[in-house]
Amino acid sequence: MTTAPAATGRTSKSAEAIEKARAEGRPALICYLPAGFPDAQTTIDAAVAMAENGADVIELGIPYSDPVMDGEVIQAATVQALANGFRVSQIFDIVAAITSRCDAAVMVMTYWNPVLRLGVDEFARRLADAGGAGLITPDLVPDEASDWFAASDAHSLDRVFLVAPSSTERRMREAVAASRGFVYCVSIMGVTGARASVAATAQGVVAAAHAAGAPRACVGLGVSTRQHVDEIGSYADGVIVGTALVAALRDGGVDAVADLTAELSGRKD
Amino acid sequence: MSESAASQPDTNPAEGFLAGADPSAGPASLKDAPGPYFGDYGGRWMPESLIAALDELARTFDEAKNDPDFAAEVAALNRDYAGRPSLLTEAKRFSEHAGGVRIFLKREDLNHTGSHKINNVLGQALLAKRMGKTRLIAETGAGQHGVASATAAALLGLECVVYMGAEDTRRQALNVARMNLLGATVVPVEAGSQTLKDAINEALRDWVANVDSTHYLLGTAAGAHPFPALVRYFHQVIGDEAREQILEQTGRLPDAVCACIGGGSNAIGIFHGFLDDADVELYGFEAGGDGVDTPRHAATITLGRPGVLHGARSYLMQDEDGQTIESHSISAGLDYPGVGPEHSYLHDIGRATYEPITDAEAMEAFRLLCRTEGIIPAIESSHALAGALKVGRRRVEAGAAPEDVVIIANLSGRGDKDVATAAEWFDLLDAETAEAARAEEPLEEPATAREGRSHAEGQDA
Numbered sequence: 001m002t003t004a005p006a007a008t009g010r011t012s013k014s015a016e017a018i019e020k021a022r023a024e025g026r027p028a029l030i031c032y033l034p035a036g037f038p039d040a041q042t043t044i045d046a047a048v049a050m051a052e053n054g055a056d057v058i059e060l061g062i063p064y065s066d067p068v069m070d071g072e073v074i075q076a077a078t079v080q081a082l083a084n085g086f087r088v089s090q091i092f093d094i095v096a097a098i099t100s101r102c103d104a105a106v107m108v109m110t111y112w113n114p115v116l117r118l119g120v121d122e123f124a125r126r127l128a129d130a131g132g133a134g135l136i137t138p139d140l141v142p143d144e145a146s147d148w149f150a151a152s153d154a155h156s157l158d159r160v161f162l163v164a165p166s167s168t169e170r171r172m173r174e175a176v177a178a179s180r181g182f183v184y185c186v187s188i189m190g191v192t193g194a195r196a197s198v199a200a201t202a203q204g205v206v207a208a209a210h211a212a213g214a215p216r217a218c219v220g221l222g223v224s225t226r227q228h229v230d231e232i233g234s235y236a237d238g239v240i241v242g243t244a245l246v247a248a249l250r251d252g253g254v255d256a257v258a259d260l261t262a263e264l265s266g267r268k269d
Numbered sequence: 270m271s272e273s274a275a276s277q278p279d280t281n282p283a284e285g286f287l288a289g290a291d292p293s294a295g296p297a298s299l300k301d302a303p304g305p306y307f308g309d310y311g312g313r314w315m316p317e318s319l320i321a322a323l324d325e326l327a328r329t330f331d332e333a334k335n336d337p338d339f340a341a342e343v344a345a346l347n348r349d350y351a352g353r354p355s356l357l358t359e360a361k362r363f364s365e366h367a368g369g370v371r372i373f374l375k376r377e378d379l380n381h382t383g384s385h386k387i388n389n390v391l392g393q394a395l396l397a398k399r400m401g402k403t404r405l406i407a408e409t410g411a412g413q414h415g416v417a418s419a420t421a422a423a424l425l426g427l428e429c430v431v432y433m434g435a436e437d438t439r440r441q442a443l444n445v446a447r448m449n450l451l452g453a454t455v456v457p458v459e460a461g462s463q464t465l466k467d468a469i470n471e472a473l474r475d476w477v478a479n480v481d482s483t484h485y486l487l488g489t490a491a492g493a494h495p496f497p498a499l500v501r502y503f504h505q506v507i508g509d510e511a512r513e514q515i516l517e518q519t520g521r522l523p524d525a526v527c528a529c530i531g532g533g534s535n536a537i538g539i540f541h542g543f544l545d546d547a548d549v550e551l552y553g554f555e556a557g558g559d560g561v562d563t564p565r566h567a568a569t570i571t572l573g574r575p576g577v578l579h580g581a582r583s584y585l586m587q588d589e590d591g592q593t594i595e596s597h598s599i600s601a602g603l604d605y606p607g608v609g610p611e612h613s614y615l616h617d618i619g620r621a622t623y624e625p626i627t628d629a630e631a632m633e634a635f636r637l638l639c640r641t642e643g644i645i646p647a648i649e650s651s652h653a654l655a656g657a658l659k660v661g662r663r664r665v666e667a668g669a670a671p672e673d674v675v676i677i678a679n680l681s682g683r684g685d686k687d688v689a690t691a692a693e694w695f696d697l698l699d700a701e702t703a704e705a706a707r708a709e710e711p712l713e714e715p716a717t718a719r720e721g722r723s724h725a726e727g728q729d730a
Contacts, residue, residue, distance in 0.1 A: 065593040066466065066578060068473045069316050075460055088590040112314055113577045117591030139577075141320060144312050166321035166480065175317065189318055190478040 013105040013133035014158045014181035017056040018216050018238050027233030029265050030218055031055040032109065032242035033249060033257070034063050035094050036086030037077040044097045046249055049258040051102035054265025058098060059136060059240065062091055062110040069138040071193030073243045077250065088114045092130040099131030107160065107181075109136040115148075124151035134158025134181055142178035152180070160184050163209055165201040172212040182216035182238060183209050187223070194243045195222035198232060206236045226263050239264075299544040299620060305494030308617060310610035313493040314577040319473070322480045327495040329400050334502070339399075343392055347506060350424065351380050351387045355507075357514035357677070362641035363654075366712075367661030369671035373518070374644070374680040375511045375539060384647065384682030385507060385535040386417035390486060392503035394421035397484035404428040404483040408472045410437060410465035410531075411601030411686060412444025413647075414488030419453035421486075429453040432472045434463040437601060444686065462595050465605050469579055489532025490609035493580025497609050501537045508542020511677055519675055525550040525660050528679040529652035530623065531567070531603035533612045535681035540621060550622065553612060554656035556598030557625030567596035568625040569608040570616050583610040599628040599690065602649040602682075624659075626652040632694050634658060635684065640712055647682035648690065654678055 021028035031050040035043050047058045063078035063086050070078070095106050108127060115123045115135070127135070134157040140148065142161055152159045158181030163172055166189060176183055187202035188195070202219050209217040219232045220240030232239045241264055248256040262268035305311050313323060333339040347353040356376040364372040377385040390407075397405060405422050407429070409415030415431035422429035431448055435457040438445050445455050461467035469487075476485040490500040508526075515523050526543050528536035530553040543549040558566035566572070569584050576585035578593055586594040586606035598604040615621035631648060634655035638646050646654060657678040664674045684691070692698050 064591075065461065066470050068470050068579075069318075069477070071474075072460075079461065082592070113585075113587065113593075114591035116576055117587060117589070139314055139316055141313065141315065141317055144314055162317045164316075164318040164321075166318055168321065168324075171317070171320065186318055189480060191474045 011156070012158050012181045014057050014107055014160070015216060017105040018182060018218070021056050022237065026266070027229065027236060028056040028218065028238035029054055029229065029261075030057040030059055030220075030238050030240040031245055031261055031264075032059040032061060032240065033245055034061040034074060034078045034081055035091050036063055036081035036084060037246070037249065038080060038084055040086075040090055040094055042249070042254065043094055044101075046254045046257045047098045047106070048101045049254050050245070050261045051098075051104035053258050053261035054267045055104055055261055056238070057105045057107055057133070059107045059109050059242070060091065060094065062088060062108060062114055064111040064114060067111060069191050071191045071243065073194070073246050073250075074192050077246050088118060092126045095127065095132045096130040105133040106131065107133050107136055107158065109138065112137060112140045120147040121151040121154065124155040124157055128155035128157055132157070134160065136160040136184055138162060142174050145178065149178070162186055163205060165189055165205055167205075167208070169208070169212070172208050176209060176212040176214040179214070182218045183214045184240065185209055185217050185219045185236065187219050187221045190221065192221055192242050194224035194247070198222050198228050202232060203235050226266065229264055229266070299615075300541060302498065302611060304498040307497070307611045307614035309575070310581065310583050310613040311494060311497060312582050313580060314582060315493045315580045316477065318477050319480065319493075322476070323493055323495065325400060326396070326484075326499070329396055330495055330499050333396060333399060339395065342395060343503070346391045347388070351391065353380065353506065354510045354514075355379050357511060357518060359518070360638070360642050363638055364661070366637055366641070367658045367676075368665030370661035370664060370674035370676060371519070371672065372657050372661060372676045372678055373515060373523070374678055375507060377507060377535065377679060377681045378644070378646065378650070378683035382413075382417045382420050383685065384413050384417070385504060385538065386414050386488065386682075387420070388506060388538070389488065389500050389503045389534060390414070390417040390421040393484065393486045393499070394425045394427060397427065397486070398425055400484065402427075402482060402484040404430070404479065405486045406430045406432065406472050406475050406483055407486045407488060408432050408465060408468040409488065410434070410468070410604055412437070412441045412448065413602060413682060413686065415453070415455065416444055416447050416451070418486050418488070419448045419451035422453060423451045430475065431455050432458050432468040432475070434465060434468050435459045436463040437465070437468075441601070441686075464595065465601070466579070466593060466607070473579070488534070489605075490534040490537045490611065491532040491579060491581055491583065491607055497581065497611055500534050501541060501611065504534055504538025505541045507535065507538040507679065508540060511539055512542040515675065515677060521675065522546050522549050523675040523677045524664065525552060525657075525676045526679070527552045527554065527653045527657040527660060527676060529553075529603060529649050529681060530555050530570070530608060530612060531605045531649065532607065533609035535679050537609060537611055539677070539679045540615070544620065550660075551615070551620065552656055552660060553621055553623045554626045554652040555623055556596070556600055556603035556652060557627040557630070558597040558599070560627050561625045565597035566625065567598045567604050567606065569596075569606060570612065570623040571625050573606075573608075575613065578607045581607075581610045583613045584608050584616070599631065599694070600648040600652065602647070603652065624656065626655045630655040632691070635691060636695065637712065644680070645684035645688070646680055647684045648687045650679065650681045653681070
């Protein structure tokens, strides 16, 4: 199959953001929202608000018709974004608008078919032109990613693959070698959604990722509170919050997103 | 090395698969393609969380294929429980409407639970037990695969949860009751378009969360590796039997084999028996819905383009953004916007031909089979029947002597489940209009070579 090229020797926007947080003695905060929920301008304003309240990395999801890794809250938001007319090409304008207004690294989280449909290299080129940092790919494993390796190298983009509690040591090594920026450690066998506590399995996944050579391992799925951030921050390099922020945007708009981000980042007591 | 490929005798599936696992068998044989790739199609476009489970399934499947006890167990269940081999019935009165050619029906409708689906569920349920899993999950559209899965779970003492679009649970309340009677839990899926593809999404979400105890019993020859090769393996018995039976009954191979295509499991099962018989034409008939010149159809290969859905790269109904387009068909079992990757490959290399059949054409064939043969076919299978009529008429128009043309149509399921739909279509629900409909709609004269209008349209769109 494919061998991942060495993921070194390139600047990585998400790695820089995470290392900056590390230098400040804290885990990086990675904040997710689906693009176009409920509309593009709200996404831009909410993302900038997240950056201003302590998010180091912004993760923008592309709404997709068949989001198998997402739980109900994010599904409902992406369904609404699509119903409101979201088009994939808007992601580049949204990324450009956000990067023009703040310094956070902006990653795009996308299921793979929209990228395939536009063309992997074309997608990468336009994302790089917009100032995007790279892609997080929930349904693309390194085994199938040869086109993405080439395109992400050509356009100097980060590529973040997922590792899970079920990943074997060998697959863990492959995912770590294939990733650039960070690896996304899935905390639990499940889909996105806020949970009362973050699974104990998360620490094992991070330890395995570090043992496999990952310089930066960040934890997502179920992370929703400042307490989670503190807890995970004790062993991981970053924490990824999604569903809780989406619910905040849904219920309280951009202000609620700003508030929750400040709480998560510890800027608000 | 491969000189015998085209003339190899029927083998049992276990032996056949072993032969195919050897890449040195060369390109001459299309049989037993092991995956993960079929040309550019197939693969594993899946969340990392599920890769370990797919690996475990692939490993278990490989071991099982090499285990004579497993083959014997499958064969015994097929014979003593499912009722195999299924018959091959010559449909003489029906054939008169195809220019007088000889159409034979592979009677998967006579299997236990009424369709080919039983072949796959028994095999996969055995694999689940072999892996030590105690719980089966499945998706279903109209309910056929859900009923079959619930049946296998009851037989083998496994828990069973079936995901079904909320809209489908309302339309198919009786099938929901059947699954409940068999001890399964039916979960209505409210997400997305509330149809089959969303039921698959929800089943995948369940699988991610419960993979240690649970096997996902996928119902068609699609999805991530090893499902396409695995589901085909359990359905190969259809083609193996059909090939032997047609040789027995006619002393020759057929000119054409016709099957309907949703995800494509019954089609790949019957095609497989004839893949290396180069002179046997293979036809897959997709659901043309209202017509492929309208947006309401499920003609994935005819009008789709390659993309990734539910774990495999294959032809896909998608919009300019790569969003999946909702499919439409009168037949819930064909109402799926994707198709198994091996079909995409057979299409690209020209080994099989894929054409759309409209709802109207399928229902006409449905009515014709009821009245000429006393068999009520599934509406899914009626697409294959309508296709067989077209293929027969075309052969005759091209100058073939009708009695020399032999066609097998895979009658993949019985139509009991479709009686309400058919009654509505033919306006039979009211006693008076029903009587009028019978009086006003005599069967058209046999042997007309009238071609359906929609066939020629849209082929190259």
